[in-house]
Structures are given as C-alpha cells and as structure tokens.
Amino acid sequence: MLLAASEGRVNGGEDFFQKVMDETQTQIAWPSKLKIGAKSKKDPHIKVCGKRDNVREAKDRIMSVLDTKSNRVTLKMDVSHTEHSHVIGKGGNNIKRVMEETGCHIHFPDSNRNNQAEKSNQVSIAGQPGGVEAARVKIR
Structure with missing residues (x-):
C-alpha cells in the first residue's frame, strides 16, 4: 500500500496507527521516519497484516486520513x-x-x-x- 502523509499529526503516526490496529485487530508497519504532515516526492510503504476483512477496514481508515497522490x-x-x-x-x-x-x-x-x-x-x-x-x- 502506498500513501503520502498529510494529516497534521505528531510523533510519526504512532497514535494514529495504534488506534487503527486496536480497532481493526491488525498489525501495521510504517517507516520509522514517517512524518505525517510532511510532503515528500515518494509515498511511504505501509504494511498491514491480519485477516482479509480486517486489513481492508484498516486500509480504508488509513486511506481516508492520509492524502494519496492521486488526489493531489x-x-x-x-x-x-x-x-x-x-x-x-x-x-x-x-x-x-x-x-x-x-x-x-x-x-x-x-x-x-x-x-x-x-x-x-x-x-x-x-x-x-x-x-x-x-x-x-x-x-x-
């Protein structure tokens, strides 16, 4: 999954991703240097693991918050x-x-x-x- 971060959150997304993991029973890995709110030329790779429906739900939640390049x-x-x-x-x-x-x-x-x-x-x-x-x- 490729995403570009644009939500004004701090601490590299830990709070946001932890909430999504807790609510969807998934595991999410993201780049340690991810700065949500920073603009970059490359989209960071975010990996979501879990049951298929839970992964789909986590992806939808992440995509609704993070700004993909297709919308820019x-x-x-x-x-x-x-x-x-x-x-x-x-x-x-x-x-x-x-x-x-x-x-x-x-x-x-x-x-x-x-x-x-x-x-x-x-x-x-x-x-x-x-x-x-x-x-x-x-x-x-």
Whole structure:
C-alpha cells in the first residue's frame, strides 16, 4: 500500500496507527521516519497484516486520513518576484497561515535569494484541488 502523509499529526503516526490496529485487530508497519504532515516526492510503504476483512477496514481508515497522490494537484502561477516577500510575510507567517488554512504546500523559487540577474515569478501550490484554489485566491 502506498500513501503520502498529510494529516497534521505528531510523533510519526504512532497514535494514529495504534488506534487503527486496536480497532481493526491488525498489525501495521510504517517507516520509522514517517512524518505525517510532511510532503515528500515518494509515498511511504505501509504494511498491514491480519485477516482479509480486517486489513481492508484498516486500509480504508488509513486511506481516508492520509492524502494519496492521486488526489493531489499542482498549480503553477506567476506572482511578480517583487511581491514574494509581501506574500511570504515576516518570518514566513503569512504563507504559513495560508498553507495551514488550505492544507497545501506553497513553494517560492529558491533561486531568487542569490541570483540577482534572473528572478523567477513562478510559485507552485500543491494539494487537494479545493485547497489549491483557495490558496490561489489568498495569494492573489
């Protein structure tokens, strides 16, 4: 089973997976470095063992909470590089708030920090379609 974690939980998912194991009488193994809420390019492998119906129930519960890549979209939009600092806000507070409210990851080009000659206007927003649209509206 392949999943990408997106639920805002702490401690690598122990509480969440323990609850699913207890309620479905299954055993679940997940990567020790799994950070639920972190975005990654690769989906972590999560192994569920038990009786067929119990495994199916555990899978359904896990899939309902964790965000699979099949539900994610990425929108690239132009925002003038001169506006990036205003959108990001002091200490990143503005953009952090938008990411929390929309459940999206928003990326500004790193090259703008050191490359004075060519500044990029492209900003990427990744997440669920509704959240991406909400983030786009907030950034605009």
